[in-house]
Amino acid sequence: MTIGRPREFDTDQALEAAMRQFWSKGYEATSLQNLLEVMEVSKSSFYETFGSKHELLEQCLTLYANTLIASLREELRQAKTGLSFIDKVLMSLIDEATAKSEKCGCLLVNTTNELAQRDKIIAKLVANGTKSLQGVFEEAVRRGQKEGNIPLNKTPEALSNYLVNSMVGLKTMVKGGADARTIKDICEITMTALK
Amino acid sequence: MTIGRPREFDTDQALEAAMRQFWSKGYEATSLQNLLEVMEVSKSSFYETFGSKHELLEQCLTLYANTLIASLREELRQAKTGLSFIDKVLMSLIDEATAKSEKCGCLLVNTTNELAQRDKIIAKLVANGTKSLQGVFEEAVRRGQKEGNIPLNKTPEALSNYLVNSMVGLKTMVKGGADARTIKDICEITMTALK
DNA sequence: AGCATTTTGGACCGCTCAGTACATATCTAT
DNA sequence: ATAGATATGTACTGAGCGGTCCAAAATGCT
Numbered sequence: 001m002t003i004g005r006p007r008e009f010d011t012d013q014a015l016e017a018a019m020r021q022f023w024s025k026g027y028e029a030t031s032l033q034n035l036l037e038v039m040e041v042s043k044s045s046f047y048e049t050f051g052s053k054h055e056l057l058e059q060c061l062t063l064y065a066n067t068l069i070a071s072l073r074e075e076l077r078q079a080k081t082g083l084s085f086i087d088k089v090l091m092s093l094i095d096e097a098t099a100k101s102e103k104c105g106c107l108l109v110n111t112t113n114e115l116a117q118r119d120k121i122i123a124k125l126v127a128n129g130t131k132s133l134q135g136v137f138e139e140a141v142r143r144g145q146k147e148g149n150i151p152l153n154k155t156p157e158a159l160s161n162y163l164v165n166s167m168v169g170l171k172t173m174v175k176g177g178a179d180a181r182t183i184k185d186i187c188e189i190t191m192t193a194l195k
Numbered sequence: 196m197t198i199g200r201p202r203e204f205d206t207d208q209a210l211e212a213a214m215r216q217f218w219s220k221g222y223e224a225t226s227l228q229n230l231l232e233v234m235e236v237s238k239s240s241f242y243e244t245f246g247s248k249h250e251l252l253e254q255c256l257t258l259y260a261n262t263l264i265a266s267l268r269e270e271l272r273q274a275k276t277g278l279s280f281i282d283k284v285l286m287s288l289i290d291e292a293t294a295k296s297e298k299c300g301c302l303l304v305n306t307t308n309e310l311a312q313r314d315k316i317i318a319k320l321v322a323n324g325t326k327s328l329q330g331v332f333e334e335a336v337r338r339g340q341k342e343g344n345i346p347l348n349k350t351p352e353a354l355s356n357y358l359v360n361s362m363v364g365l366k367t368m369v370k371g372g373a374d375a376r377t378i379k380d381i382c383e384i385t386m387t388a389l390k
Numbered sequence: 391a392g393c394a395t396t397t398t399g400g401a402c403c404g405c406t407c408a409g410t411a412c413a414t415a416t417c418t419a420t
Numbered sequence: 421a422t423a424g425a426t427a428t429g430t431a432c433t434g435a436g437c438g439g440t441c442c443a444a445a446a447t448g449c450t
Contacts, residue, residue, distance in 0.1 A: 025313070026223070028224050104312070109367060110308050110309075112367055112370060113221075113304065113308040113309070113370060114224075116372065117219075117298060117370060118220070118224075123371070127371060130371060158380035158383075158384060159384065161373075161377050161381050162380065162385065164364075164368075165364035165365060165368055167364075168364040168367050168368060169360035169361060169363040169364030169365075169367075170360060170364075172304060172307055172308060173359075176311050176318070176322060176325060177311065185350075185352070185353035185356050186353075186356050186357050189353060190357065190360075192388050193385070
């Protein structure tokens with residue numbers, strides 16, 4: 001069907017590998033050489049397919065945000081209550097703190113810290129991602145309020161922003177080496193604000 | 196008194212300039228050339244005085260943490276209550292969000308995100324800094340509890356970790372471009388956990 | 391078979407990177 | 421004046437950076 005020489009690599013797979021690399025090492029610390037290796041793509045194919053290192057990052061951020069949001073939406077859909085969803089998401093950070101695998105944090109948080117101030121395009125992308133994340137929490141809060149588990153004296157907007165903020169903090173704390181006990185304490189106190 | 200040719204630059208001043216540069220741009224994105232310019236030091240003098248780019252970062256992190264902690268301790272000392280100190284520190288983020296100057300975030304947070312996972316020496320330094328910050332909050336919480344403004348049903352350790360976490364989140368949110376209203380909402384809800 | 395189309399391999403680009411070597415300049419102490 | 425000590429200016433290193441160019445290879449279509 002398609003004309004011309006066929007690709008010798010999987011585009012989606014390569015993009016995901018690139019995403020993991022940026023996630024783990026950050027943008028500046030990831031060299032083109034690193035990318036070519038993990039993506040299993042030649043330099044020519046790289047520039048042909050992804051444009052540049054910067055454009056690749058844009059694609060990775062979009063992929064990351066879409067994947068994250070889709071996964072959370074699905075989890076929220078399956079959750080018993082809006083409140084239990086929020087609790088579960090927060091408490092999952094405890095496992096992350098315990099795991100001995102590399103702690104990469106959150107690509108959106110990492111990229112915000114590394115690039116948001118000096119790269120408008122990237123700033124916009126991570127802001128969009130964060131906004132989507134807040135949207136999921138807002139939906140969860142609304143549901144929780146409807147279900148009667150979350151008081152109505154705070155707006156879903158404010159509460160969801162508060163939750164995003166906690167998540168951002170927690171991801172960084174875990175990355176910085178905070179122990180599981182500390183993370184648990186933080187999660188529990190964070191949850192008391194929705195009581 | 197001192198023997199040999201005198202320095203043509205101010206060591207403390209140069210170190211502070213370097214700190215600001217790392218604070219603004221991050222470690223990888225700050226080149227040696229950048230540093231030499233803002234520090235107003237020749238390359239020879241740089242290596243003679245500060246050892247290497249990495250060692251310079253170590254010194255900058257120490258300076259940053261010491262300065263921050265000293266400033267907060269002083270503010271706590273002058274505060275009317277432990278609770279009002281905490282409130283003031285959190286709410287100061289609103290001004291940061293409003294300011295149109297460059298939003299550098301917190302050097303400890305930035306460096307944790309950029310380097311903590313792959314640089315043990317730096318990880319230790321930022322962990323120490325964070326620990327000191329938590330210590331100040333812990334002291335404030337203890338004082339607040341003694342003064343009767345903060346309930347005793349949560350430990351000072353847990354509450355102070357919670358506050359550090361909020362600060363870490365807020366610094367990143369501001370850097371990511373969150374508006375003042377969002378920050379204010381987050382601060383207010385954060386404070387309800389100590390009611 | 392031959393041609394259009396696309397991908398790939400590899401050489402190459404100028405530039406910047408962090409760091410070094412060493413001669414020279416500037417000071418104090420004698 | 422000179423010797424010892426410290427600081428600086430300059431030239432240099434090898435390696436790596438992101439990115440480009442183009443010929444060769446591999447496909448489908450006629």
